[in-house]
Amino acid sequence: MLPKLNVVPFVNVDNMMKLVLAIGVERFLTELAAFVEADFKRWELFDKTPRVASHSAEGVIELMPTSDGEVYGFKYVNGHPKNTRDGRQTVTAFGVLADVSTGYPVLLTEMTILTALRTAATSAVAAKYLAPKGARTMALIGNGAQSEFQALAFKALLGVDRLRLYDIDRSASLKCVRNLSNFGFDIEICGSPEEAVVGAEIVTTVTADKQYATILTDNMVGAGIHINAVGGDCPGKTELHADILRRSDIFVEYPPQTRIEGEIQQLAPDHPVTELWRVMTGSAEGRRDAGQITLFDSVGFAIEDFSALRYVREQVARTGLFDELDLLADPDEPRDLFGMLLRAKAAQTAA
């Protein structure tokens, strides 16, 4: 049978949830992390560009394209911190994969849930290379939509099973405890960021809606810890005091984007940073010693979405959890697009 050239497989929110539940969240995160790691290891062959952002007073809308030469992918994603006031998500997203040789889309999928999963998977992959060996305790500062995904990714990939939660809104921490109650964590809700970091080998910051907020101050960060700085990620939005950055070895995804959006926007534009992919391929050192402070200044890069889209494409092909979308005009004769309209009209008249 000839392929239906007009059809693009589409994964809606319902099917994405079914897929995640069928695979299991922790296994999904582990397998997705393997895709992310594989793509970081072939980093150099990707077409890379800082995301294309359209800023407004209320937030930002971004397009994040990349390609490995055979497959092209992009994500549409917004960031609107005030959205939660009227029941909307701060971040929503959808994404597309396309065949480079024809330009035809081969997958359209929701990416709100998928972005939460890929962000957490990427954090955990980075920590595999950067966190102290055997780390089991993580401070989780900011207990919003991303927090449970972070916790589960660190459990699945590193064996982190003790969480110290802090959020400016205690009900967010309670929600996080409730959602994680059946996943085997030992969880403590803390009254301040200072309290949360006590005894933690890994500190994950994942807050939003802060103008140059200082979630962590310098005196809170002891020797040897790994900081996973996930929140912020916008010009004018940071979470860490600049003094922490100066004491840390900083690892980033794509420097041209991180220097604009990440914690390091507070530093000089030539402040030394290490690209994470170099640590994975062995061309740069990750954690050297037990006293070193490592910092993953994560802003989220298009290649991580590409990995997530690749993974989902394989999984939906296997499970059939997709719909067929009539997205592409497909006239019988490709140069006869107008004739397709005329034939549709003739069919209407005949009916």
Add this chain to the structure above:
Amino acid sequence: MLPKLNVVPFVNVDNMMKLVLAIGVERFLTELAAFVEADFKRWELFDKTPRVASHSAEGVIELMPTSDGEVYGFKYVNGHPKNTRDGRQTVTAFGVLADVSTGYPVLLTEMTILTALRTAATSAVAAKYLAPKGARTMALIGNGAQSEFQALAFKALLGVDRLRLYDIDRSASLKCVRNLSNFGFDIEICGSPEEAVVGAEIVTTVTADKQYATILTDNMVGAGIHINAVGGDCPGKTELHADILRRSDIFVEYPPQTRIEGEIQQLAPDHPVTELWRVMTGSAEGRRDAGQITLFDSVGFAIEDFSALRYVREQVARTGLFDELDLLADPDEPRDLFGMLLRAKAAQTAA
């Protein structure tokens, strides 16, 4: 009733054809042209960037975003000239409108057919300002997928009713004649571009798959004509001899993009050009005299797609010709994205 926050209206190919046929092609082109013209007249307030292109040996995939501060739009579009060999379209496209204040998409639509319509509508709007008054004869060089749309837009907006067709492949011209047979044109198929331009007041070039091809040479272009150069539109792809450009007054959409992609890539980077929107607002002159050669070096700009998306959004809201797509995750409590997964699991278990 509360709006369903997860749902995005989606216009598939079938509904786009129904919409165009319900409105009528010529009326659709006329109304769409009015939207394009209205947006060109408020050009300065748009967020503008050259399209984001990913080139490969086989073609290009592009993202074309823009925003007027209230609404954001982008188009995904590919250009793969060899696609027709295995029955695919050279150009396919889809597009999205989103609300700037929330970042939520409000429309997803096929744009393969819509791009053909907006390209033709834009050409005709430009010609309204640039072509000789009372022009009725157009040479149409290149009789592929875009040709009939160009013919009908010029008929609807300018009253052009005599066509002189030329294509390197005569069967394309025959297809064009067949498709236009009931629209009131006087049509002649010509054996060469030289023959096609004889007596034409407007020359439209709309070919593809040519590396620095010269569809029009200098001696073919007489005084007073308007050239509507639609094809080419890629670094390395042009249709007109540089000497024609030097004799013409050149009008463009967005100079930073046209200098890369348009006919004027053959000229010095500071060769004077006039932005079309300035002619529409009266801040620059269009056609001054009967002997002048005017050239619209059209490459297609994001604002034209934005106009088309705006128009379609209004029309599908009126006609109901759309489906509801479950594209956006919508947890009951926005920070509880993970809890949405858990509740889906509980619902599965209960069922």
